[in-house]
Amino acid sequence: MSEEEKFDCIIVGAGPAGLSAAITLAKAGVEVAVLERGEYPGAKNVMGGILFTTILDKLLPDFWEKAPVERHITHRRFSLLSKDSEIALDFKTAGYNEPPYNHTWSVLRAKFDRWFAEQVEEAGAMIIPGMMVSELLMDGDRVVGVKTEPGGDELNCDVVISAEGVNSFLAEQAGLRKQHDPAHMAVAVKEVISLPQETIEDRFHLNDSEGCAYEIFGQAVQGTFGSGFVYTNKDSLSIGVGSTIHDMKRHKLNPNDVLEGFKKHPAIAPLVRGAESQEYAAHMIPEGGFHHLPKLTTNGLILTGDAAGLINASHYHEGSNLAMASGVMAAETVIAAKEKGDFSDASLSTYRQKLDDSFVLKDLKKFQNLSKFLNENPHLLRDYPDIISGMLKDYFTISEKPKAVIEKEVMAKFKKEIGIWNIGKDLYKIWRAMR
Amino acid sequence: MSDDQVVPTENSPLKETIEDKLFLVKYKPDKDSHIEVDQEKFKADTLKAVLFICPAKVYELNEETGECMVAFENCLECGTCYVSCPEYVVWKYPRGGFGVQYRFG
Numbered sequence: 001m002s003e004e005e006k007f008d009c010i011i012v013g014a015g016p017a018g019l020s021a022a023i024t025l026a027k028a029g030v031e032v033a034v035l036e037r038g039e040y041p042g043a044k045n046v047m048g049g050i051l052f053t054t055i056l057d058k059l060l061p062d063f064w065e066k067a068p069v070e071r072h073i074t075h076r077r078f079s080l081l082s083k084d085s086e087i088a089l090d091f092k093t094a095g096y097n098e099p100p101y102n103h104t105w106s107v108l109r110a111k112f113d114r115w116f117a118e119q120v121e122e123a124g125a126m127i128i129p130g131m132m133v134s135e136l137l138m139d140g141d142r143v144v145g146v147k148t149e150p151g152g153d154e155l156n157c158d159v160v161i162s163a164e165g166v167n168s169f170l171a172e173q174a175g176l177r178k179q180h181d182p183a184h185m186a187v188a189v190k191e192v193i194s195l196p197q198e199t200i201e202d203r204f205h206l207n208d209s210e211g212c213a214y215e216i217f218g219q220a221v222q223g224t225f226g227s228g229f230v231y232t233n234k235d236s237l238s239i240g241v242g243s244t245i246h247d248m249k250r251h252k253l254n255p256n257d258v259l260e261g262f263k264k265h266p267a268i269a270p271l272v273r274g275a276e277s278q279e280y281a282a283h284m285i286p287e288g289g290f291h292h293l294p295k296l297t298t299n300g301l302i303l304t305g306d307a308a309g310l311i312n313a314s315h316y317h318e319g320s321n322l323a324m325a326s327g328v329m330a331a332e333t334v335i336a337a338k339e340k341g342d343f344s345d346a347s348l349s350t351y352r353q354k355l356d357d358s359f360v361l362k363d364l365k366k367f368q369n370l371s372k373f374l375n376e377n378p379h380l381l382r383d384y385p386d387i388i389s390g391m392l393k394d395y396f397t398i399s400e401k402p403k404a405v406i407e408k409e410v411m412a413k414f415k416k417e418i419g420i421w422n423i424g425k426d427l428y429k430i431w432r433a434m435r
Numbered sequence: 436m437s438d439d440q441v442v443p444t445e446n447s448p449l450k451e452t453i454e455d456k457l458f459l460v461k462y463k464p465d466k467d468s469h470i471e472v473d474q475e476k477f478k479a480d481t482l483k484a485v486l487f488i489c490p491a492k493v494y495e496l497n498e499e500t501g502e503c504m505v506a507f508e509n510c511l512e513c514g515t516c517y518v519s520c521p522e523y524v525v526w527k528y529p530r531g532g533f534g535v536q537y538r539f540g
């Protein structure tokens with residue numbers, strides 16, 4: 001191995017985490033190479049499509065003027081589906097129409113990642129696509145480089161940043177995580193379906209470049225522990241569903257069948273009518289949350305983004321910004337370690353402290369009990385949508401019954417099917433889990 | 436494309452089956468499979484979840500031999516199979532540059 005092949009830092013993966021780390025290091029003059037297994041950055045990457053950009057805006061100010069972003073999101077909708085009804089919380093504001101557009105954009109990752117990688121290259125990082133890291137090179141208990149496929153070349157460095165995403169085989173090799181648990185891993189499938197721009201804007205009540213994000217629970221995923229989504233791009237929609245592998249297995253479901261059920265639901269069918277399928281994709285989401293974080297560093301190695309399990313799997317569905325934030329913090333840790341000339345676990349462990357002090361782990365901590373709670377109370381997503389929509393249906397059914405009688409009947413039914421006490425208990429538990 | 440087209444039909448441009456959807460996906464196939472199945476353990480498993488859980492229907496039962504056939508070239512590289520059935524699925528990434536190539540992602 002020749003000396004000129006030694007980098008200060010090797011980053012595995014050119015997703016949001018790896019690219020954010022790389023640009024931060026390159027700007028600080030650290031010699032960095034990003035190895036990406038896709039033929040181009042983005043070739044392997046799938047996301048529902050809402051990119052949260054507080055960090056990106058600091059790395060590349062006013063990025064939206066040049067970046068291939070689709071729409072800025074001004075309209076958010078959360079709903080629960082029963083078999084034939086929908087109950088929704090719907091919010092839209094023109095207040096998000098000014099820069100920085102509430103840092104919320106729909107994107108298509110294959111396009112966006114490619115563009116982001118070009119900016120990172122311009123800043124001085126080396127990006128090597130078509131190169132898969134097959135293993136970490138070890139010297140005792142220290143990571144000292146990587147081995148790549150095809151070719152079997154060995155590249156040496158002082159420190160590796162794993163930004164390898166959800167599968168995180170390198171984190172497993174380094175002993176930082178155990179085997180993936182199907183209860184903490186969701187499988188998501190997604191379709192990009194095209195529609196004329198005008199149809200999208202009319203159908204979703206959008207002006208110009210405004211966009212909307214629908215998050216849909218309950219029967220969207222046949223009552224499993226997961227959700228569906230519909231996001232607007234310029235001239236296409238991103239539509240998909242995701243649930244834990246544990247639940248999919250337990251109910252013997254195929255993810256595409258769940259997606260088709262979702263697309264045909266009476267509340268969703270009119271949104272996708274007349275559209276043309278462009279691409280089908282599948283990807284996992286690490287949903288273990290705060291309780292199941294891996295150890296984040298070891299000698300010569302730092303985990304970032306999905307490889308570190310940094311996903312806020314509450315109703316916020318945030319991963320992209322946590323990935324970017326962790327990439328930047330990993331880079332800052334490497335810069336400090338380089339100054340000290342110390343890449344040991346002890347030196348790199350300031351990374352965890354940075355994450356603890358930021359929104360990344362504060363948010364994961366806040367929602368740490370939510371998924372456990374929903375897992376232990378499957379009736380919430382399975383039964384409540386039916387019961388509540390049934391009550392609303394009765395309440396709004398027009399008849400010649402006096403309204404006072406209808407209200408009484410609805411209340412009686414409510415007491416029978418759920419009971420004030422139970423709903424009170426469940427609401428209290430939800431509130432506790434979200435605190 | 437008019438707004439009042441009705442619900443998708445068989446010839447609709449809005450695809451329904453995995454087979455139809457996979458036609459839309461771009462691949463650069465490697466010559467060797469990146470997936471291996473331990474056939475004995477597969478045969479011993481009663482649920483055989485890989486047969487239904489894979490979003491690309493990569494795994495299919497050979498009714499005659501009871502073995503699991505693997506159409507690795509259709510893999511969307513999600514990882515669900517090895518998380519779901521670690522006892523008998525050995526799944527690695529295809530070599531760098533090969534495999535699925537998302538155009539939108």
Ligand SMILES: Cc1cc2nc3c(=O)[nH]c(=O)nc-3n(C[C@H](O)[C@H](O)[C@H](O)COP(=O)(O)OP(=O)(O)OC[C@H]3O[C@@H](n4cnc5c(N)ncnc54)[C@H](O)[C@@H]3O)c2cc1C
Nearest residue numbers: 013015016017037047048050133165188305306319320323
């Ligand atoms: C269906 C779906 C919907 C989502 N929706 C949202 C959303 O709306 N908003 C949001 O914020 N987040 C969302 N997320 C989560 C978000 O996509 C992730 O949190 C984010 O992409 C993580 O970034 P990352 O850089 O850590 O990993 P990734 O984006 O997965 O990047 C990892 C990179 O590493 C490369 N790689 C992996 N292993 C190797 C190796 N051994 N050698 C070389 N290269 C390697 C991969 O090819 C890839 O480019 C969603 C996820 C999914 C699956």
Ligand code: SF4
Nearest residue numbers: 489510511513514516
């Ligand atoms: S990685 Fe995903 S698409 Fe590929 S075989 Fe496994 S489950 Fe199927």
